[in-house]
Amino acid sequence: MTTRVLIADDERLIRSGFRAILGAEPGLDVVGEAADGVAAIALAAELRPHVVMMDVRMPKLTGIDATAHLVRTMPEPPRILVVTTFENDSYVYDALRAGAHGFLLKRARADELLHAVRLVARGDSLLFPAAVRDLALRHAPVAPDRSGIDRLSEREREVLRLMAAGLANAEIAERIGVGPETVKTHVARILGKLDVRDRTQAVIAAYESGFVTAGGGRRG
């Protein structure tokens, strides 16, 4: 099945460049372009893409607000890949907390871009560059809420740590020596116990509660 992609970015050259790269790939189809957040929401509702490449800074409505709106209001929202020029943009973190599923730098190679779109469409893994780790720690609340983490079993905590490190299910399975189905069950239980929507949110919770720190060190 072809993956349908909507591109939302206020710069014409970025839109046309992404469209050309994605359009040349079999299995990917660019169904529309939006130049601002309002158009992004409208087109997402109308065209029902699988993936939205969402620029963070746009006029009328930012990528963050558009993401939050789509995730909240649509019964089956598209997977949202946040795209940004600068790595340290604090908007990126906000977009992730609003429900985006991954993020990508505009300076990524064409191969990385295609890889990212496919991954996010599959929903199987995360993109968590080091910069986001740093942002997560900067935004960690002063009084971290460890209640969710405390509910996790020892095995579940291990799985969460590996998720935070950016490993896919298959890789986690290999690391801890169980089958991939087992890992899927653990992940589902983690999402339930932490009361989060998806893997991205689970990892954010891990950082914000102080469960995981930037150096990959552990605090219990």
Next chain:
Amino acid sequence: MTDPHGIRRLVDRRAGLRWTHLLLGAALLMPFQVLASTVVGTTGMADGHTALVAQLMALALALPLAALAGLLPITRSLEGPMARTFCGADGEILTSSAATWPARRRASAWFSLHTLLGGATGAVSLAAPPAGVLLIVLPGLGHREPGLPWLHPIATHVWAAPVLGTALLVLPVPVSYTAGRILARLAPALLGPTPADRLAAARQRADRMAERARIARELHDSVGHALSAVGVQAAAAARLLRTDPEFAATALAAIEETARDAVAELDHVLGLLRDEGDRTAPPTLADLPALLDRTRAAGAEVDYAEDGFEPAVLPGTLSREAYRIVQEGLGNALRHAGDAPVRLCLTVREDTLEITLANPLPPRRRTRAGGGSGLTGMRERVALLRGSLVAGPDDGGQWRLTARLPLGSTA
């Protein structure tokens, strides 16, 4: 090195400069004194008094007049440079016109003090030595004493006269020394910036910096976005070069235009940022006291000594380069040595200015024995001035910088 406890300081070059400064003060007093004398004479205020008393009455009138004149803003732009050149004071002295009333009042106080102490020193310098000589030869004059009124009491103890005479002969020296010290002490307080001035200047600087930072950030943003777009278009063009050459051609055209515009913007903004930076004149060794103050304020202990060093008579290029050397040296010491004391010494000997800077090396030695790019640039410029620069660790565990700059080498 200047020996702070020796008798040499009474007659060294700094003392000489301060004496000159005091005489200039006396000269500045003259117009007011003459005016006041005329008034005293015309109104007959001093009738029945001696000439000396008349002069003192005139002085009592002249000083308030001088104080009034000192309130003019231009006073500081005259007195400031003089004080900087001659007083050998520690601290910042402003040479701009005094704009605020507090600054004008302080400049007026300085002017009054300068003229008063200058007048006194000048009077003593002119009157005491001749009187001293006269007293010294008095015993030899016998009956041919001049009929000066003030000689009469001394005539009875004529053999004490030479002693008194010698004292009078050298009297200008301690008088000038003391007056000079007073002025040097007060110069930064009366002619320098107040804490309020410093605050205002700092705020202005902060505003300027903030504005430049804003301009720089915007540039960073705009160029970053332009390069991003160029990157994406180039990637797309590369992938579609054979399958869709039309697109590739359009993409390349877009890349060209974007790149050109971005460089033009860089050009424009860099020009803006550059203009802001070049407005101040490069500092010379006359600005050394302020540099030492700032370094000490930054937490470093600086032992400063000088010998035969007068910033005023050094050629401009040499002075500016010497300042840079000291600045670089102190900066390095601050960075590497932390709070170990730094010894800085500026000596003028045999027509050469010698700068030595020494600080103990930190326990963890850095392997840059030759120094970084700052030192390389310095070496080149010192070579152009036909001087020498040696920097590196010595066998006493210290890091030592020695620069020698010949005085006669610059235009």
